Amino acid sequence: MESDQATSICAHCDRPIPASNIDLHYAHCSRNLQKCKVCGDMVPKQHAEDHYFSTHAPVACSLCSETMERDILDIHKGENCPQRIVTCEFCEFPLPAIDLPKHQDVCGNRTELCHVCNKYVRLRERYSHGDSCNRIQDNSVGSSRCQVLLVIRPTQRDVRAAERDEGAQRRPQNEFSRKNLLFTIAITGVAVIVGSIFFQRKAEPSDVH
Structure with missing residues (x-):
């Protein structure tokens, strides 16, 4: 008993067809379809010529007129023309x-x-x-x-030398200010003593009378 899943290869399109339908398929396939010699696709016989010219026929580049396969025309125009x-x-x-x-x-x-x-x-x-x-x-x-x-940037030696010079300048100023202060205090003290003696002498005649 033949299995329902058994297939047979169509002699026209080389496709597996259920064995029970192989005769009917072959009659229809051989009468209406044609195999493209370039890509191997089955196309209707009435459109076989259109299929070839629109898909596989050589075309001329519109820029350089070189003839080539249609599927490489875009690459040619973009990179090689x-x-x-x-x-x-x-x-x-x-x-x-x-x-x-x-x-x-x-x-x-x-x-x-x-x-x-x-x-x-x-x-x-x-x-x-x-x-x-x-x-x-x-x-x-x-x-x-x-x-x-x-x-611009001074060295440490320059900085230390400047600090010594500045310190040397500050010391005489401090000593001079200190001497001025001591002199002022001494003058003030002498003035106070002289003033007190003067007032004592002026007060003595009043006490005698």
Whole structure:
């Protein structure tokens, strides 16, 4: 007894078909479908030509007129077509890719002034020059800063010498102020004594009368 799950391969489309329906399927398949010689898909016979031209027929690039398979046309136009428009890396001028090398050979030899070192540099060398120029500038700035710090920042020896000089200047001033104070106190004392003697003598005649 034949199993219900048994299949047979269609001689026209090479697909497994239930064995009970193989004869009916083959009659319909061979009459209405056609196998594409390129991709192997089964397509209706009436659309087989359209399928080939729309999917597999070689096409011409609208830029360079080169003929190629349709499925690589987009890649060709975006990456490989010699007539695709590209931009010069030095002047950003748009031009066909086939003309780019010759243009950049001339354009890259133009010079411009570097505002860091005030030297004229070729455009093709501006990136490498910018890196080296910035390193030189950073080193010179760092050296200048160190020199400024050495000039501005005094050493401990200078600080101690200044403190000694300042102390030496303060000591005479303190001694002079102290002498002035003692002299003032002495004068005041003498004045008080003289004044008391004077008043005592003036009071003695009044006591006699």
